Amino acid sequence: SQTIHQWPATLVQPVGSPLSLECTVEGTSNPNLYWYRQAAGRGLQLLFYSVGIGQISSEVPQNLSASRPQDRQFILSSKKLLLSDSGFYLCAWNLDRGHEQYFGPGTRLTVT
Amino acid sequence: KQEVTQIPAALSVPEGENLVLNCSFTDSAIYNLQWFRQDPGKGLTSLLLIQSSQREQTSGRLNASLDKSSGRSTLYIAASQPGDSATYLCAARKGFGNEKLTFGTGTRLTIIP
Numbered sequence: 001s002q003t004i005h006q007w008p009a010t011l012v013q014p015v016g017s018p019l020s021l022e023c024t025v026e027g028t029s030n031p032n033l034y035w036y037r038q039a040a041g042r043g044l045q046l047l048f049y050s051v052g053i054g055q056i057s058s059e060v061p062q063n064l065s066a067s068r069p070q071d072r073q074f075i076l077s078s079k080k081l082l083l084s085d086s087g088f089y090l091c092a093w094n095l096d097r098g099h100e101q102y103f104g105p106g107t108r109l110t111v112t
Numbered sequence: 113k114q115e116v117t118q119i120p121a122a123l124s125v126p127e128g129e130n131l132v133l134n135c136s137f138t139d140s141a142i143y144n145l146q147w148f149r150q151d152p153g154k155g156l157t158s159l160l161l162i163q164s165s166q167r168e169q170t171s172g173r174l175n176a177s178l179d180k181s182s183g184r185s186t187l188y189i190a191a192s193q194p195g196d197s198a199t200y201l202c203a204a205r206k207g208f209g210n211e212k213l214t215f216g217t218g219t220r221l222t223i224i225p
Contacts (some may be wrong), residue, residue, distance in 0.1 A: 043216070043217040045202075046212050057213070086131075098163070100158045100161045101158065101203075102158055103155040103158075104155050106154065108153070
């Protein structure tokens with residue numbers, strides 16, 4: 001069966017510090033991968049998605065970047081965090097648009 | 113641009129009642145629609161995926177319907193239980209182009225014991 005992992009589960013970082021969140025999927029090959037942010041009281045915002053290694057599409061101009069160094073690994077990064085980067089970050093995957101999308105457990109990021 | 117709306121934002125019902133959650137979308141050219149639940153502080157759990165060619169999907173006490181022409185989907189929960197308390201989100205996937213889902217803002221459901 002397939003599983004999706006995210007780490008860390010929680011993170012508290014000062015403004016201006018770098019960020020690296022990692023997501024890995026097990027039990028499948030060539031998944032589509034997604035990064036979402038869920039801010040308090042707001043809906044899910046798609047940040048990035050990837051249909052293959054090295055292929056990244058950005059949905060919203062922002063302080064963040066994403067990379068996919070391996071087939072089942074998706075990384076969300078920032079060089080300098082802003083207060084507005086605080087939120088709940090969710091990674092997700094699916095095989096293609098005809099299949100269900102599955103989410104990881106999320107990372108709670110607080111920028112202080 | 114697709115917009116997905118879920119009304120009401122919050123709903124409380126006594127345990128044992130049947131209930132319906134609503135989801136509306138503005139662009140009927142969808143490929144499929146997916147329902148999720150989210151418990152506080154947790155990720156999203158997939159409940160049902162209904163393809164654009166389908167009218168409904170069932171899983172246990174849950175039944176999702178889809179009416180593309182009217183831009184509506186409903187999630188029916190039978191014999192509600194306190195464990196059903198969560199936020200329920202629907203998301204529509206485009207009929208062409210990229211792979212992304214457009215999410216509603218959710219309905220927070222509370223089942224009163």
